[in-house]
Amino acid sequence: MKTMISEKLGRLDLCIDIKNVKISYEFYKNMGYEMVEGNLEEGWGVMEIGNLRLGLYEGMSKYDEFGNKISLNFRGGKVKEITEEIIDHGYSFYKKFNEGKKGGGNSSIYDPNGVSLFFDTAPPEIDLLDRVQLNNITKSDLGLCDICFDVEDLLSTIKFYTDLGLSKIDGSEDEGWIILGQGNLRLSLYQGNGKDLTINFRDGNIKAITQRLKQNGLKFNTENIQEDDGTISSMMVDPDGYLIYFNS
Numbered sequence: 001m002k003t004m005i006s007e008k009l010g011r012l013d014l015c016i017d018i019k020n021v022k023i024s025y026e027f028y029k030n031m032g033y034e035m036v037e038g039n040l041e042e043g044w045g046v047m048e049i050g051n052l053r054l055g056l057y058e059g060m061s062k063y064d065e066f067g068n069k070i071s072l073n074f075r076g077g078k079v080k081e082i083t084e085e086i087i088d089h090g091y092s093f094y095k096k097f098n099e100g101k102k103g104g105g106n107s108s109i110y111d112p113n114g115v116s117l118f119f120d121t122a123p124p125e126i127d128l129l130d131r132v133q134l135n136n137i138t139k140s141d142l143g144l145c146d147i148c149f150d151v152e153d154l155l156s157t158i159k160f161y162t163d164l165g166l167s168k169i170d171g172s173e174d175e176g177w178i179i180l181g182q183g184n185l186r187l188s189l190y191q192g193n194g195k196d197l198t199i200n201f202r203d204g205n206i207k208a209i210t211q212r213l214k215q216n217g218l219k220f221n222t223e224n225i226q227e228d229d230g231t232i233s234s235m236m237v238d239p240d241g242y243l244i245y246f247n248s
Contacts, residue, residue: 007165008077008078008081008082009074009077009082009119009164009165009182009185010074010075010076010077010078010119010121010125011053011074011075011076011077012053012072012073012074012075012184012185013046013053013054013055013072013073013075014052014053014054014055014070014072014073014147014199015054015055015056015057015060015070015071015072015073015118016054016055016056016057016060016069016070016071016197016240016242017057017058017059017060017061017068017069017070017240018056018057018058018060018239018240019058019239019240020058020239021040021043021044021045021056021057021058022040023239024056024238024239024240025040025045025047025056027218027238027239028047028049028054028056028238029047030213030216030217030218031049031142031213031216031218031244032049032140032141032142033047033048033049033054034047034048034049035047036048036053038055038056043057043058043059044056044057044058049140049142049145050138050139050140050142050143050144050145051138051139051140051144051145051184051185051186052145052147052199054199055071055073064116065094066110066114066116068114068115068116069196069197070115070116070149070196070197071115071116071117071118072115072116072117072118072147073117073118073120074117074118074119074120075120075121075122075125076121076125077119077121078121079097079104079105079106079107079119079120079121080097080099080105082107082119083096083097083107083119084097086109086163086164089163091109091160091163092109093107093108093109094108094109094110095107095108095109100121100122100123102123103121103123104120104121104122104123104125105120105121106118106119106120106121107119111157111160111161112151112152112153112156112157112160113149113150113151113152113153113157115149138184140201141204141205141209142201142204142209142246143201143202143203143204143209143246144186144201144202144203145186145199145200145201145202146179146186146187146188146200146202147186147187147188147197147199147200148188148189148190148195148197148198148199148200148245149187149188149189149190149196149197150190150191150192150193150194150195150196151189151190151191152191153191154173154176154177154178154189154191155173157189158173158178158180158189161180161187161189162180165182166180166181166182166185166187167180167181167182168180169181169186171188171189176190176191176192177189177190177191188200195243197242197243198242198243198244198245199242199243199244199245200244200245200246200247201244201245201246201247202246202247202248203248204246204248205248206224206232206233206234206246206247206248207224207232209234209246210223210224210234210246213236218236219236220234220235220236221235221236221237222234222235227247231247231248232247232248233245233246233247233248234246234247
């Protein structure tokens with residue numbers, strides 16, 4: 001049986017451009033994230049909580065053709081096979097597959113909204129797929145995390161990510177939103193909401209989360225708002241202005 005692209009993608013890091021990695025590190029540490037990789041003195045770190053791995057990179061956007069502050073980095077996957085199969089779907093890579101000297105390799109493509117996807121496998125990560133349980137969903141006490149993007153054309157963006165092998169979890173094209181996923185990866189697409197990126201923690205105990213994070217010194221823009229649909233939400237922004245939203 002042919003292996004689906006989604007089963008070759010590897011592990012996702014959501015990478016964001018930041019001004020000061022030490023300030024961002026302290027902020028996310030107070031939210032409950034743990035640093036799993038990186039060097040703050042070199043201006044970068046990867047932090048993890050539940051089903052989200054967050055890469056913090058000082059000045060990342062200056063290396064992107066469009067100045068993007070956001071990148072999706074798939075690590076440890078079968079990059080050559082992924083690249084070939086995505087090309088077969090009719091897409092073009094702006095950085096073609098580059099094979100590493102000791103195995104692995106990398107390639108890069110933009111999604112229909114200009115968000116960069118970077119497929120990268122270093123030699124120590126070649127067997128990562130054998131160690132990553134793609135279908136085991138990890139949830140933290142903050143809730144299950146969705147990476148939310150504003151998109152210009154919802155249908156073309158859905159096609160792009162479903163061609164990558166992601167499956168529909170929730171949402172309605174007619175209502176202008178959809179959640180796609182595979183295991184720990186949950187990607188929410190919203191047409192015309194005006195927010196480039198929202199980190200959305202869902203289905204946690206919002207009042208308890210809000211109280212605990214305030215005790216850790218974090219400030220909320222809104223707290224325990226009763227929404228029209230009966231859910232409760234709180235919202236904050238991180239040191240670089242990225243929106244973090246909690247809703248039940």
